[in-house]
Amino acid sequence: MALSGIEIFKHLPKTNCKDCGFPTCLAFAMKLAAKQASLEDCPHASEEAKAFLGAASAPPVRKVVIGAGEAACTLGEETVMFRHDKKFVNPCAYAIELADNDPGLDQKIKQIADFKVDRVGEDYGVNLIAVRDASGDGATFTAAVKKVVEGAPSVGIVLASEKPEILQAGLGAADGKRPLVQGATPENIDQLLPAVKDKAVLVVSASNLDTLAELAEKAVGAGVNDLILDPLPANAREAVERFTIIRRLAIKKNFKPFGYPTFMDARHDDPQVEGALATVGTMKYASVIVLSELRAWEMLGLLTGRLNIYTDPQKPMQVDQKVYEIGNVNGDSPLIVTTNFALTYFIVAGEIENSKVATRLAVQDVEGLSVLTAWAAGKFTASKIAEFIKESGVESKINRKEIILPGYVSVLSGALEDKLGGGWKVVVGPREANQIPQFLKARAS
Amino acid sequence: MAVEILKENYTGKVITVEVGTGDKAVKVGGASALPFHTFEGDAGHRPLIAYEVLDALPEDPPDALQAELGAVWDDPVKWALYCQNDLKARAVALRLVSTDPDGQDASPESAAETVKKVLDAIDVPLIILGCFKEAKDGPVLKAAADAARGRNCLIGKAQEENYKTIAAAATSNGHKLIAFSNLDFNLAKQINILLSQADFDINNVLVDPTASALGYGLEYTYSVIERIRAAGLVQNDAMMQPPMFLDLAAVVWKIKEVKASEEDLPEWGDRSERSIHWEASTAISMLMAGAEILVMASPRAVQAVEQTLDQLMG
Numbered sequence: 058m059a060l061s062g063i064e065i066f067k068h069l070p071k072t073n074c075k076d077c078g079f080p081t082c083l084a085f086a087m088k089l090a091a092k093q094a095s096l097e098d099c100p101h102a103s104e105e106a107k108a109f110l111g112a113a114s115a116p117p118v119r120k121v122v123i124g125a126g127e128a129a130c131t132l133g134e135e136t137v138m139f140r141h142d143k144k145f146v147n148p149c150a151y152a153i154e155l156a157d158n159d160p161g162l163d164q165k166i167k168q169i170a171d172f173k174v175d176r177v178g179e180d181y182g183v184n185l186i187a188v189r190d191a192s193g194d195g196a197t198f199t200a201a202v203k204k205v206v207e208g209a210p211s212v213g214i215v216l217a218s219e220k221p222e223i224l225q226a227g228l229g230a231a232d233g234k235r236p237l238v239q240g241a242t243p244e245n246i247d248q249l250l251p252a253v254k255d256k257a258v259l260v261v262s263a264s265n266l267d268t269l270a271e272l273a274e275k276a277v278g279a280g281v282n283d284l285i286l287d288p289l290p291a292n293a294r295e296a297v298e299r300f301t302i303i304r305r306l307a308i309k310k311n312f313k314p315f316g317y318p319t320f321m322d323a324r325h326d327d328p329q330v331e332g333a334l335a336t337v338g339t340m341k342y343a344s345v346i347v348l349s350e351l352r353a354w355e356m357l358g359l360l361t362g363r364l365n366i367y368t369d370p371q372k373p374m375q376v377d378q379k380v381y382e383i384g385n386v387n388g389d390s391p392l393i394v395t396t397n398f399a400l401t402y403f404i405v406a407g408e409i410e411n412s413k414v415a416t417r418l419a420v421q422d423v424e425g426l427s428v429l430t431a432w433a434a435g436k437f438t439a440s441k442i443a444e445f446i447k448e449s450g451v452e453s454k455i456n457r458k459e460i461i462l463p464g465y466v467s468v469l470s471g472a473l474e475d476k477l478g479g480g481w482k483v484v485v486g487p488r489e490a491n492q493i494p495q496f497l498k499a500r501a502s
Numbered sequence: 503m504a505v506e507i508l509k510e511n512y513t514g515k516v517i518t519v520e521v522g523t524g525d526k527a528v529k530v531g532g533a534s535a536l537p538f539h540t541f542e543g544d545a546g547h548r549p550l551i552a553y554e555v556l557d558a559l560p561e562d563p564p565d566a567l568q569a570e571l572g573a574v575w576d577d578p579v580k581w582a583l584y585c586q587n588d589l590k591a592r593a594v595a596l597r598l599v600s601t602d603p604d605g606q607d608a609s610p611e612s613a614a615e616t617v618k619k620v621l622d623a624i625d626v627p628l629i630i631l632g633c634f635k636e637a638k639d640g641p642v643l644k645a646a647a648d649a650a651r652g653r654n655c656l657i658g659k660a661q662e663e664n665y666k667t668i669a670a671a672a673t674s675n676g677h678k679l680i681a682f683s684n685l686d687f688n689l690a691k692q693i694n695i696l697l698s699q700a701d702f703d704i705n706n707v708l709v710d711p712t713a714s715a716l717g718y719g720l721e722y723t724y725s726v727i728e729r730i731r732a733a734g735l736v737q738n739d740a741m742m743q744p745p746m747f748l749d750l751a752a753v754v755w756k757i758k759e760v761k762a763s764e765e766d767l768p769e770w771g772d773r774s775e776r777s778i779h780w781e782a783s784t785a786i787s788m789l790m791a792g793a794e795i796l797v798m799a800s801p802r803a804v805q806a807v808e809q810t811l812d813q814l815m816g
Contacts, residue, residue: 332806
């Protein structure tokens with residue numbers, strides 16, 4: 058729950074000592090309310106104030122970290138229901154489940170450890186491996202967990218069993234790795250709590266929401282604070298409904314038992330349905346999503362969807378300013394200029410690829426605005442385009458000094474020719490990207 | 503402990519629109535809560551997935567669809583019948599790509615002929631889409647609307663430059679209309695207001711807020727849909743209550759992720775499975791945000807989405 062500056066002020070020392078760097082306690086309180094300062098900046102805050110303000114300023118969904126070191130994966134801390142209100146904070150984690158007695162275990166662990174895909178210049182991989190106690194045997198389970206610890210150091214571990222003795226053995230093998238233990242049920246929670254305390258994150262599961270809240274409270278009562286909630290949805294509708302109910306109560310009512318990340322088992326016999334179910338979870342508030350197998354095509358799609366949904370809606374996605382070469386360009390390849398809004402770039406570059414005409418695409422940094430918006434904001438002007446083109450050095454790579462301008466800013470063509478000078482010619486291209494293939498093909502023939 | 507579920511107080515409702523005639527007519531819309539939130543309201547009618555049928559094949563149709571559709575896609579009647587009879591399509595979306603002035607530039611009359619032939623062959627609802635070039639779509643969709651008179655089709659997409667022609671043709675022939683706007687909440691509202699001012703009944707409109715493929719601006723479409731739905735249900739904004747139409751097939755099948763072969767990009771996995779997943783995952787995202795009608799191309803992608811819809815509506 059957000060506190061006002063006045064409410065915070067009541068708990069400060071009111072000495073105006075300035076040790077926090079602000080002129081008065083009230084000014085500091087206002088900064089705290091706006092989340093532009095931290096209570097740690099006040100050396101004189103009482104323990105009572107720290108406890109009160111700490112609890113009040115804690116995010117409604119607790120931050121939970123699974124894994125340690127390079128495998129660490131942060132979940133939770135969400136503050137809104139809709140991404141158009143504010144950025145979703147911590148992307149969901151995808152887990153691949155492996156049976157502890159799978160004869161191909163070593164190979165599968167290696168594949169998961171090695172898997173990575175590049176999206177918009179960054180590498181993404183699988184976050185977690187879930188080891189399932191298919192054997193029912195503690196020694197087999199422990200051996201499998203050890204293989205994951207050694208074979209996939211950058212991937213977190215889920216210990217999947219409902220048997221306390223098997224989980225206990227698994228916890229020993231994953232010591233210091235802060236695994237996710239999946240998990241606690243009304244039947245086994247009393248035995249599990251002492252075993253996981255300070256060592257692991259615990260999934261509590263119950264299909265009845267009342268029972269789920271009781272399990273969460275019981276865990277916290279036993280000092281196990283890092284929890285993941287699994288409301289055991291039997292189908293996609295229950296997943297949407299239960300994850301929505303949980304997140305809404307956490308965020309709008311600060312209902313503590315539901316203030317944790319969530320867990321969804323998306324496994325399905327049909328890989329395409331599994332991909333669809335995992336998409337449901339990605340969009341609708343699941344924090345850990347379990348898949349049955351590593352399939353490159355499925356991970357590529359899910360990681361892309363996750364990246365889309367967790368982008369900051371206030372900050373347009375941008376690409377770097379430079380002259381991109383699409384296809385095997387030579388001195389006679391056409392040169393097109395556009396802006397660095399990621400969507401503009403992807404669509405224009407995609408249509409150039411579709412045209413199969415090798416082309417240079419000069420992408421100008423306009424702080425991530427589309428062509429028309431950038432033009433209206435005075436960031437995509439004749440002089441700025443000319444300056445970028447000259448500095449880019451593209452002139453030395455092309456035989457004919459000709460540049461294609463987006464149709465929407467045809468008004469700039471005369472001025473751009475003047476600013477470029479030196480025999481440059483400006484050609485007005487199409488207004489919409491989907492007309493680029495036609496335009497480039499006609500031009501090439 | 504008893505958990506007190508927090509329910510949203512929705513004051514608005516999505517308009518129910520019927521397309522098609524007879525036993526095979528389909529209703530969409532009608533929800534009085536966010537998508538699939540049966541715990542706090544009526545989820546409305548099951549979303550409708552229409553199979554895309556092209557009246558002319560592009561020069562380089564997607565390789566990934568060859569295995570699924572290659573046997574029928576040389577002829578729109580054969581293709582539409584295959585969708586209805588073999589794939590059990592609940593609706594077909596005929597895209598009149600032959601009319602593209604930058605392509606074959608077929609006449610409105612020839613497009614109307616194709617519409618007639620397809621309508622003679624099928625009895626599921628038909629969605630009629632132009633080539634999406636404003637100047638040409640006006641006369642083409644007018645001729646198509648005349649040819650489809652009395653079949654309660656869904657025609658579009660009407661845009662700012664041509665909505666008057668298309669809306670008038672829809673009204674006089676008893677069809678529903680797709681109102682297109684370019685990926686912006688306010689523009690989506692504006693085209694509905696323009697249609698109302700032109701005396702077109704808002705109860706016969708489907709809003710197309712622009713589809714985007716996974717990885718290609720999906721998040722923008724997602725948020726525009728969510729905002730439109732919230733405006734209709736929570737703020738009870740009458741101009742934002744028509745059901746939503748998303749033309750996925752038009753955007754999914756031209757991107758790199760469905761086209762690149764496994765030889766070129768082995769780390770992306772099997773192309774056929776990848777492209778099917780791409781269309782299905784894009785579809786599910788749109789449904790989660792609030793879409794009512796989707797146009798899709800891959801039968802296996804449609805099957806995966808229908809199976810998920812069975813769960814969502816169950």
